[in-house]
Amino acid sequence: MLLFVDNLTNVDFSYLDPTRGIVGETWLANIRLHGDLNEQSMVCDFGRVKKVVRHWLDTELDHRLAVPARADNIEISESNDRIELTWTLTNGEFIHLSCPRQAIALVDATELSAESIARWCETQLEVAFAQKLDKLELDFSTEHIEGAFYHYSHGLKKHDGNCQRIAHGHRSRIDIWQDGIKAPALEQHWAELWRDIYIGTREDISSAVTVAGVDYLDFAYQAPQGEFTLRIPQSHCYIIDSDTTVECLAEHMAGETARLYPDSQLRIRAYEGINKGAEAYR
Numbered sequence: 001m002l003l004f005v006d007n008l009t010n011v012d013f014s015y016l017d018p019t020r021g022i023v024g025e026t027w028l029a030n031i032r033l034h035g036d037l038n039e040q041s042m043v044c045d046f047g048r049v050k051k052v053v054r055h056w057l058d059t060e061l062d063h064r065l066a067v068p069a070r071a072d073n074i075e076i077s078e079s080n081d082r083i084e085l086t087w088t089l090t091n092g093e094f095i096h097l098s099c100p101r102q103a104i105a106l107v108d109a110t111e112l113s114a115e116s117i118a119r120w121c122e123t124q125l126e127v128a129f130a131q132k133l134d135k136l137e138l139d140f141s142t143e144h145i146e147g148a149f150y151h152y153s154h155g156l157k158k159h160d161g162n163c164q165r166i167a168h169g170h171r172s173r174i175d176i177w178q179d180g181i182k183a184p185a186l187e188q189h190w191a192e193l194w195r196d197i198y199i200g201t202r203e204d205i206s207s208a209v210t211v212a213g214v215d216y217l218d219f220a221y222q223a224p225q226g227e228f229t230l231r232i233p234q235s236h237c238y239i240i241d242s243d244t245t246v247e248c249l250a251e252h253m254a255g256e257t258a259r260l261y262p263d264s265q266l267r268i269r270a271y272e273g274i275n276k277g278a279e280a281y282r
Helices: 046-060 115-131 184-191 247-262
Strands: 002-017 021-034 064-066 074-079 082-088 093-100 105-107 134-140 149-154 166-177 197-201 205-211 214-223 226-235 236-241 266-271 277-281
Touching: 002 046, 021 046, 021 149, 021 214, 021 226, 064 074, 105 115, 115 134, 149 184, 166 184, 166 247, 236 247, 247 266, 247 277
Parallel strands: 002 064, 021 166, 064 105, 149 197, 197 236
Antiparallel strands: 002 021, 002 166, 021 134, 074 082, 082 093, 093 226, 149 166, 166 266, 205 214, 214 226, 266 277
16 A cells, blocks of 8 residues: 655755755655555554654755765765865865754765655655555655746854754745836846855855865854854855845845846845745835
8 A cells, every 4th residue: 555645845955966066955755655554544644644754854854955975076074063074076176064963964875866865865764654664755856937946055144943054055936027027037137146056145254265276255153053164166156245034135136136127116026945935126
């Protein structure tokens, strides 16, 4: 017998890609359990399925940076509940991160994809369910977006939850209306500008350095979970003067777009993952 739950929950996180760098992502989780019926004539109670899967994903993947622990181009060291890693990109540039261990998901894989992360999750979830199942299957899907969208990563040092982690992210659509009319060209402009971007707050930049001819930005801040530092190629970054909450991002986009079209009425709807976000107006 097969029990399934589609779109059970969504996870907002970032992962390391050898070409794209730090990629913000939002996935929907779908679960399937194979097994015999129990004394209640169920494979497993839906309530328990939702509780176990949501709790595990919220704890172990959501708002973390997923890292392929067996990749050849990564160096990892752990000490006293902290982790440091260096990720070398295919073009020779690198990303260096130092943060609390809880901000990282060490995935037992050589490279990361929806499939490899799902297989890693399945192994952990089989233990979390603590009951006999013939098979557990998990897969991830993305929100269907007909228009423009972008992948971004960030960290919110003032947040008292997991948003404070310096490298987590989202896959987000963008809607813009200019003088009351949908403006797909403006939406695509922001989607291209923020493609696979790390959006940083200017005051979090601790230094700017050049290594082997490549310009890097160093970000550093102290948050409730601990100290976070990140060195990332400047070409992967977009800097704003405020925090990087979705409210501030919507306001920033509205302000910058108004500079291009000062005589237009603008409505910016920025998303943070799926079905949530903020609007700003000019």
